[in-house]
Amino acid sequence: MLPRGSQDRPATIATPARPASPGHRRALAAHARQENKVIRRLPIVAVVLGVAGLLPFLGCTIGILLFPGEVPVPRLVMALIDYGAVILAFLGGVHWGFALEPAPGLVEPTRPSTDRKRLALGVIPSLIGWxxxxxxxVSSPLVAVALLVVGFAVTTMVEQQAQRRGAVPAAYMALRWVLTAVVLICLMTVLLDRIF
Structure with a gap:
């Protein structure tokens, strides 16, 4: 008898316990990329919610630009930092999800070293946000905005490397690049506006 809910889980490919040869790793990555073609599209609700998640970034940025030097600006900058930290933590949480419940067609999640990397990637963005x-x-809020710029950029680049190895669905990364570009534009706009 299968454990409850197991029939809903995708089958995964077992990998050897010993380190794989470079050729074997390339073959696994190629297979994962092939399987990722199955996951070409994200559900429309994921796209809509992802875009909706940009509204606080856009709202704070527009507010900061409209009220230069006015009283609400420090509060808007702090709201931007707060929301950026929350979203950075959320992005890390995605990788905990990948490690604990791999998406269909992903091969690498069964490897312990990959799971450790994913769990680390799940925590590091939240620590940057914190x-x-x-x-x-202790310092200027602009330093925090600059740290968020670095955090979003580095997290996305690391995810891109994982996607190239077949460990992250291509459709997820396509959405992430668009959303991250808007977030980085907002953060950099605020940074440059407050500096100059």
Whole structure:
């Protein structure tokens, strides 16, 4: 008898416990890329919610640009930092999901070293976000905005590397690049506006 809910889980490909040869790893990555073609599209609700998640970034940025030097600007900058930290933590959480419940067609999640990397990638963005929340207590909030720029950019680049190995669905990365580009434009706009 199968454990409850197991019939809903995708089959995974077992990998050897010993380290794989470079040729074997390339073959696994090629197979994962092939399987990722199955996951070409994200559900429309994921796209809509992803775009809706940009609204606080856009709203804070527009507010900061419209009220230069006015009273609400420091609060808007802090709201931008707070929301950026939350979203960075959310992006890390996606990788915990990949490690704990691999998407259909992904091969690498069965490898312990990949799971460790994913779990680390799941925590590091939230720590960067937490640091961004603490920075305004001891320094300029603009340092926190700059840290968020670095956090979003590095997280996306690391995810892109994982996607090239077949460990992250291509459709997810396509959406991530678009959303991250808007987030980085907002953060950089605020940074440049406040500096100059």
């Amino acid at each position: 640091a961004a929340l603490l920075i305004p207590l």
